[in-house]
Amino acid sequence: MIACNRRFGEAGVAKSSIHVRSAGGIERGFIVLVCRACIDPPCMKVCPTNALSKRIGGGVILNSSKCVGCKLCVNACTIGAIFWDEENEKPVICVHCGYCVDYCPYNVIRMEEIS
Amino acid sequence: MKVIPSKILYIDLSRRRFWIEDRKELFEEWVGGSGVAIKLLEEECPKNANPLEPENPIIFAVGPFTGFYPIASKTVAMFKSPLTGNLGESHCGGRSALAIRMAGYGAIVIKGASETPVYLAIHGEKAYFREASAIWNMANSYTVGRILRDREPGAGARTIMRIGRAGEKLISYACVVTETYRHFGRLGLGAVFGSKKLKAIVVSGRRSLPLVDPKAYREIYKEIFTLLVESPSMKKYHELGTSMNVNPLNELKALPTRNLKEANFDEAEKISGESFAKDFLGRRLACAHCPVSCIHLAALRMPYDSEPYFYKTKMISYDYETIYSLGSMIGIGNPKELLKLLDEVEALGLDAISTGVALAWATEAQEKGLISINETNGLNLKWGDAETYLKAIRFLVNQVNDFYKALGKGIEYASNIYGGKEFALAFGGNEMPGYHTGLAAHLGFLIGSRHSHLDCAGYSIDQKIVATGKKSTIEELTEELINEEAWRQILSSLVICFFARGIYKPELIIKAFKPLGMEFTEDSLKKIGRKILKAKYEFKVREGFKLNKLRIPERIFQTSAPAGEILKESIAKALSLAEEKLTNLP
Numbered sequence: 001m002i003a004c005n006r007r008f009g010e011a012g013v014a015k016s017s018i019h020v021r022s023a024g025g026i027e028r029g030f031i032v033l034v035c036r037a038c039i040d041p042p043c044m045k046v047c048p049t050n051a052l053s054k055r056i057g058g059g060v061i062l063n064s065s066k067c068v069g070c071k072l073c074v075n076a077c078t079i080g081a082i083f084w085d086e087e088n089e090k091p092v093i094c095v096h097c098g099y100c101v102d103y104c105p106y107n108v109i110r111m112e113e114i115s
Numbered sequence: 116m117k118v119i120p121s122k123i124l125y126i127d128l129s130r131r132r133f134w135i136e137d138r139k140e141l142f143e144e145w146v147g148g149s150g151v152a153i154k155l156l157e158e159e160c161p162k163n164a165n166p167l168e169p170e171n172p173i174i175f176a177v178g179p180f181t182g183f184y185p186i187a188s189k190t191v192a193m194f195k196s197p198l199t200g201n202l203g204e205s206h207c208g209g210r211s212a213l214a215i216r217m218a219g220y221g222a223i224v225i226k227g228a229s230e231t232p233v234y235l236a237i238h239g240e241k242a243y244f245r246e247a248s249a250i251w252n253m254a255n256s257y258t259v260g261r262i263l264r265d266r267e268p269g270a271g272a273r274t275i276m277r278i279g280r281a282g283e284k285l286i287s288y289a290c291v292v293t294e295t296y297r298h299f300g301r302l303g304l305g306a307v308f309g310s311k312k313l314k315a316i317v318v319s320g321r322r323s324l325p326l327v328d329p330k331a332y333r334e335i336y337k338e339i340f341t342l343l344v345e346s347p348s349m350k351k352y353h354e355l356g357t358s359m360n361v362n363p364l365n366e367l368k369a370l371p372t373r374n375l376k377e378a379n380f381d382e383a384e385k386i387s388g389e390s391f392a393k394d395f396l397g398r399r400l401a402c403a404h405c406p407v408s409c410i411h412l413a414a415l416r417m418p419y420d421s422e423p424y425f426y427k428t429k430m431i432s433y434d435y436e437t438i439y440s441l442g443s444m445i446g447i448g449n450p451k452e453l454l455k456l457l458d459e460v461e462a463l464g465l466d467a468i469s470t471g472v473a474l475a476w477a478t479e480a481q482e483k484g485l486i487s488i489n490e491t492n493g494l495n496l497k498w499g500d501a502e503t504y505l506k507a508i509r510f511l512v513n514q515v516n517d518f519y520k521a522l523g524k525g526i527e528y529a530s531n532i533y534g535g536k537e538f539a540l541a542f543g544g545n546e547m548p549g550y551h552t553g554l555a556a557h558l559g560f561l562i563g564s565r566h567s568h569l570d571c572a573g574y575s576i577d578q579k580i581v582a583t584g585k586k587s588t589i590e591e592l593t594e595e596l597i598n599e600e601a602w603r604q605i606l607s608s609l610v611i612c613f614f615a616r617g618i619y620k621p622e623l624i625i626k627a628f629k630p631l632g633m634e635f636t637e638d639s640l641k642k643i644g645r646k647i648l649k650a651k652y653e654f655k656v657r658e659g660f661k662l663n664k665l666r667i668p669e670r671i672f673q674t675s676a677p678a679g680e681i682l683k684e685s686i687a688k689a690l691s692l693a694e695e696k697l698t699n700l701p
């Protein structure tokens with residue numbers, strides 16, 4: 001989370017597009033929430049302003065200037081991988097850059113080409 | 116621009132009000148964590164305050180590195196301790212530090228007391244006083260966590276601190292449990308919560324923090340991260356956790372056993388880090404923003420009494436200190452029995468070290484006939500008898516009679532009434548940590564401001580003496596302990612987990628401050644460290660603490676320690692030296 005946020009030249013977590021939470025108490029372990037780069041992205045289909053477009057290789061690209069902050073995409077993502085940037089009132093969407101992978105010492109996340 | 120936490124959230128439980136103040140200068144001068152907390156404690160805690168009255172404040176503070184750098188993952192709590200009657204300071208990780216900073220604060224100050232049970236929900240700028248009558252007196256602190264998890268928002272970026280029954284019953288060494296397996300353990304913060312009818316605090320927030328130099332930040336971050344991940348000592352913390360120390364300390368004959376009648380436990384192997392990892396390890400966890408993950412959970416399958424083939428599996432955290440206190444110190448060599456005791460202590464919200472040492476003292480007192488089954492409420496406390504100890508722990512938390520009431524105030528207090536001071540292993544009123552390595556360890560417990568092994572790590576000085584055979588003079592030893600404690604004030608102000616003290620050296624800290632717009636030199640940092648230590652010592656003295664009045668339990672002279680014989684004269688001399696040094700800290 002913190003690695004992701006660092007890409008924006010800031011520390012903290014507000015702009016992170018990857019999230020970790022416990023699976024109902026930490027005794028049960030953790031869930032990593034991150035966009036899995038759908039080939040046919042449901043989040044894109046609900047966007048009323050076409051702020052989301054298909055990304056080559058899966059997932060979506062956000063055009064912030066078109067986004068009106070309606071949060072429809074947040075609800076449309078079945079796996080809950082779109083987060084909300086409270087500071088800008090815009091969604092935070094994974095760009096699949098892989099920066100976070102280098103900061104996972106236990107190889108929980110990795111980058112993979114999807115076909 | 117300086118990127119430093121500056122906002123303090125003040126909460127008045129009596130009037131159910133909250134407000135936010137900007138105290139940038141305070142953080143600029145005192146860094147954060149311990150430094151800021153001691154100043155706030157001075158401000159908020161009236162002289163001679165009763166620790167269990169509304170006048171005793173609770174201070175939480177995080178530091179300038181919180182949210183910025185890995186393993187800056189601890190929160191410092193300060194309060195007046197109901198156990199020692201002076202400085203109460205306890206550190207805790209979990210998600211507490213990150214959550215407090217992401218909610219926008221450098222510190223939280225809680226004043227007053229509620230008339231009815233309450234829990235606090237702090238979400239960013241807002242604080243809510245929520246009804247807690249339904250979760251008051253709940254048997255298990257795990258359950259309280261589960262309920263609040265469902266009721267409050269902010270999953271993933273929040274902390275849930277809560278007390279168990281021990282805190283409600285004002286046991287002087289009740290702890291505050293966060294995220295189930297981390298604790299503000301020592302010195303009784305749980306009882307202070309209880310006295311305020313404060314059952315829990317949830318804190319959440321999601322923000323980003325600006326930087327003066329993002330590029331330099333990314334570089335230094337990577338450097339620290341790599342150091343942490345590649346360091347062999349950190350790898351060991353990850354593999355076995357702190358319990359990796361059980362075997363070596365036992366071999367050294369420094370593992371307090373059966374109330375320190377011995378310092379070597381014949382069953383240590385069975386409760387060692389290696390055995391737990393092999394037979395029980397179920398999961399490892401880390402505090403938020405820590406790549407090490409030293410927290411080890413054992414999976415214990417327990418049958419229900421009522422039905423055959425009906426089981427529950429519990430995750431129970433273990434650590435070196437808890438294996439010592441509820442294991443060797445009371446003669447428990449069966450790992451399953453030990454885990455059951457750990458689980459009970461966690462559920463009730465007791466400090467595991469103090470609880471084990473209190474049981475050890477009570478066992479010996481009963482052995483010696485100082486107390487009988489009239490006091491123990493019918494129990495025959497016996498080394499290694501976990502079933503009986505489980506009952507004793509419940510009697511203690513339920514405060515069933517005068518004896519358990521006294522025991523609940525710590526063994527300093529209980530041995531005043533029932534005798535057995537020679538073997539009441541408390542230092543400055545705080546029950547002993549698990550190191551009988553030699554003079555330096557015990558001196559550290561005596562002069563350290565928290566009476567904890569973490570204040571100045573005397574045990575590691577002893578271990579060096581054992582390894583090299585080189586002894587230091589009393590002057591050198593005292594000097595070394597105080598210097599170490601002064602430097603640790605910087606770590607606990609940033610606030611860095613002490614396990615990474617070998618990585619966060621002065622040069623690295625100075626470098627890491629730069630992208631935040633702050634300049635320090637090694638000298639200026641060390642000076643601040645001494646200033647903080649001095650302020651803590653002055654607070655203790657203000658509340659009646661006297662180094663030369665400390666009681667020294669005879670037992671430490673009777674059981675031989677690996678770093679050589681411990682002499683009374685040496686301790687007396689060191690204490691007067693320490694007093695002089697601490698009073699005159701520059």
Ligand code: SF4
Nearest residue numbers: 047067068070071073
């Ligand atoms: S929040 Fe923005 S990106 Fe998401 S659906 Fe609404 S307009 Fe589209």
Ligand code: SF4
Nearest residue numbers: 035036038041043077
């Ligand atoms: S955000 Fe969710 S719905 Fe959209 S592409 Fe990623 S996984 Fe698919």
Ligand code: SF4
Nearest residue numbers: 401402405408409612
């Ligand atoms: S090393 Fe352990 S205690 Fe320290 S921050 Fe990491 S997980 Fe927490």
